[in-house]
Amino acid sequence: MSPSLVRSGFLGFLLLSALPSAAQDTVTVGGEKKRAFGTPTAFQNGDAACYLTLKDDRGGTFEELADFDLCSLEKSLKGKRLALTYKTARVMAASCQGNPDCKKSETVVLIASAKPAPLAAPAPAPAAPSPAKSAQTSFCTPTxxxxxxxxxxxxxxxxxxxxxxxxxxxxxxxxxxxxxxxxxxxxxxxxxxxxxxxxxxxxxxxxxxxxxxxxxxxxxxxxxxxxxxxxxxxxxxxxxxxxxxxxxxxxxxxxxxxxxxxxxxxxxxxxxxxxxxxxxxxxxxxxxxx
Known part of the structure; x- marks a missing residue:
């Protein structure tokens, strides 16, 4: 791919980048901060768990491990906004590379359950620009x-x-x-x-x-x-x-x-x-x- 094509197409996607909402509800499980809501877009059975690809309430994509049972619910859950509940669990270690005879395991955070949740309330309309209001200087939150x-x-x-x-x-x-x-x-x-x-x-x-x-x-x-x-x-x-x-x-x-x-x-x-x-x-x- 030529540099010009990279700039016009590929970089056009990558450089229009940003963050999930600071107001996105989160929970902390096993020392990890996780999103409390998500809309699944893809399900895949893996060696250690069900692999989910989801979108948060602002359209940002994220991935999580889940109980195998959730992959069997793909038809009823895909495309719906879900309230996510997490747990810690022992699963086959990634170093096993799917070998059923491998005895190694590791502790991970899994989605234990996912229940339909109401759609997120739309963000309030931005106030009219004011000459006295300073322009945004970063995407970092006050915390x-x-x-x-x-x-x-x-x-x-x-x-x-x-x-x-x-x-x-x-x-x-x-x-x-x-x-x-x-x-x-x-x-x-x-x-x-x-x-x-x-x-x-x-x-x-x-x-x-x-x-x-x-x-x-x-x-x-x-x-x-x-x-x-x-x-x-x-x-x-x-x-x-x-x-x-x-x-x-x-x-x-x-x-x-x-x-x-x-x-x-x-x-x-x-x-x-x-x-x-x-x-x-x-x-x-x-x-x-x-």
């Missing part, structure tokens, strides 16, 4: 930390958000992007699950002449990655100190799109925050765009 956020165009906002308790073994980090100052649902949150920062991303800070740079990369399962970055160095025509920040999209390790921040980014992206949450490069690197 989250802004790790990185900037606009790459008047209609595009990129944010990396983390829970306040984010640490090497707890909390979560997510990459979010979409249309700011809008009631429209956002399309993508990476990763979809709320994983601790070292499981969700990689990152590094490194020195440069006249300053330094920092990058954070979140990857998808299909070899697509989003990298947010900031940097300061002697890049001016006469060696003057200049700053740069933005997001690049990579496919199979190669840059296919690069968007610059239109203003100064917000957030804590840098070595101090990386050390706090245990974020490392994982053997990866990143070259700042020109």
């Amino acid at each position: 989250e930390t802004i790790v990185f956020s900037c606009r790459t165009s008047p209609t595009k906002l990129v944010s990396v958000c983390a829970s306040k308790d984010a640490a090497p073994n707890r909390g979560y980090l997510q990459y979010r992007t979409g249309k700011p100052d809008s009631s429209e649902p956002l399309d993508l949150t990476l990763p979809a699950a709320q994983l601790p920062p070292p499981q969700a991303a990689s990152g590094e800070s490194f020195p440069l002449a006249g300053g330094g740079a920092t990058w954070l990369r979140v990857s998808t399962k299909n070899n697509i990655a989003f990298v947010v970055y900031t940097g300061i160095g002697n890049w001016g025509p006469r060696g003057e100190t200049r700053e740069k920040a933005g997001v690049t999209v990579e496919r199979d390790g190669k840059t296919v799109a690069s968007l610059k921040c239109t203003g100064k980014p917000l957030g804590l992206l840098g070595p101090d925050w990386f050390a706090k949450v245990g974020l490392t490069a994982k053997g990866q690197d990143f070259d700042l765009p020109d």
